[in-house]
Amino acid sequence: MITQAALVVDRKGLAKKLGDRPKSFALFELVQNAWDAPGVTRVIVLIEHHGNNKCRLYVCDYSPGGFTTLESVYTLFRDSEKAADPEKRGRFELGEKLVAALALRMTVTTTKGTVTIEGDRRTSGRSRLERGSSIEVILKMTKEEMVQVIASAKRLLAPAGITTFVNGVELPRREVL
Secondary structure: OOOOOOOOOOHHHHHHHHOOOOOHHHHHHHHHHHHHOOOOOEEEEEEEEOOOOEEEEEEEEOOOOOOOOHHHHOOOOOOOOOOOOOOOOOOOOOHHHHHHHHOOEEEEEEOOEEEEEEOOEEEEEOOOOOOOEEEEEEEEOOHHHHHHHHHHHHOOOEOOOOEEEEOOEEOOEOOOO
């Protein structure tokens, strides 16, 4: 008897279906996850040219715990810790997987270790952070698309209590009424 995976995701096919979305969606997914991290007070976002038609997105949160489990980096539709909280942005355990499908390389480093997804391969590493999580993504992106992503990022409003920097410039925060 041969046992095989019950479901398979064609990463290239998924990336193709996501191809018409503005590239800023990838940044928004990563930033919303950083803002949703328990106890986060600071988020750093870097958007940089990374060679010919490539862009580096880097999002780092300073939450005390980082990812609860590394499996959440690559496991689709598992029960989300955010699902019951209406103030959290992500509930479906899907966002960073969509980003990973588009990425040439995505590396997540957290308090539990490191996961790198490159093409159809996933590797784990022992590098850890003392607190929080960082996600580095290399995406195919023209300079024009990168300019649009930076402009979109600057329009974000950071939640109250979370200081957020985009390429070294602090985002405005919403004032609680």
